[in-house]
Amino acid sequence: MVSEAPPYRPQSVCFVDQLSLVAVNSAAATARRFLRLSLAKWQAGCLEDDAFLVTSELVTNAVAATGVLGGQPTWDGLKGLGLVTVRLIGLPDSVVIEVWDVSEEEPALRHDTAPEDESGRGLLLVHRCAKRWGVYRVTGGKVVWAELAVGPVPPPPPLPKRQRQRQWSERPLVVPGPTTDPDLLRLLLAGLQARL
Numbered sequence: 220m221v222s223e224a225p226p227y228r229p230q231s232v233c234f235v236d237q238l239s240l241v242a243v244n245s246a247a248a249t250a251r252r253f254l255r256l257s258l259a260k261w262q263a264g265c266l267e268d269d270a271f272l273v274t275s276e277l278v279t280n281a282v283a284a285t286g287v288l289g290g291q292p293t294w295d296g297l298k299g300l301g302l303v304t305v306r307l308i309g310l311p312d313s314v315v316i317e318v319w320d321v322s323e324e325e326p327a328l329r330h331d332t333a334p335e336d337e338s339g340r341g342l343l344l345v346h347r348c349a350k351r352w353g354v355y356r357v358t359g360g361k362v363v364w365a366e367l368a369v370g371p372v373p374p375p376p377p378l379p380k381r382q383r384q385r386q387w388s389e390r391p392l393v394v395p396g397p398t399t400d401p402d403l404l405r406l407l408l409a410g411l412q413a414r415l
């Protein structure tokens with residue numbers, strides 16, 4: 220189940236956002252805020268519900284494996300904690316959520332939870348929401364990742380048609396030439412004489 224490499228090729232990565240947090244129990248809430256801002260920026264807000272759930276479960280697991288849950292950690296206590304890094308990777312038609320932690324323990328998907336059990340369902344939820352998920356090793360820890368598909372983006376509505384203004388150049392150009400019509404010449408002459 221644990222692989223040695225990320226599930227995507229570096230050349231297919233379109234964009235990346237990353238946040239590192241001390242492994243305390245507020246990390247999941249901070250990660251969700253970061254996620255909301257990044258998904259809005261990427262116009263991928265449609266992923267928000269699934270992405271929130273996946274990120275919460277993965278960050279909570281990473282903190283449980285490497286940090287402190289509950290209480291008010293002191294400055295000295297914080298110094299001894301590892302970091303949990305959340306990385307969002309935009310691929311051409313999906314988003315990968317990666318959560319790095321400093322534990323070498325592997326996550327274990329549990330299929331044997333009883334209805335009365337209050338825990339042991341986090342990874343099962345990730346498994347249901349994600350297109351695929353997995354784990355890969357990095358120096359000094361591991362990365363648990365989940366990939367969410369981005370649905371086809373509907374095309375924008377067509378712009379209203381603009382009425383073309385008649386251009387001066389489109390008007391028929393009539394350049395009056397010298398007239399030889401005797402009736403018209405007589406009329407013009409009469410008009411001029413009346414003015415004198």
Ligand SMILES: Nc1ncnc2c1ncn2[C@@H]1O[C@H](COP(=O)(O)OP(=O)(O)OP(=O)(O)O)[C@@H](O)[C@H]1O
Nearest residue numbers: 280281284322324325326327338339340341342343
């Ligand atoms: N990042 C991790 N590092 C080490 N072990 C992990 C990690 N994530 C999960 N595990 C192991 O996998 C088990 C199953 O994780 P899962 O999230 O499904 O359940 P849980 O965390 O025990 O309970 P719940 O998420 O329902 O509160 C955990 O109990 C833990 O032993």
Ligand SMILES: [Mg+2]
Nearest residue numbers: 276280341342
């Ligand atoms: Mg869990």
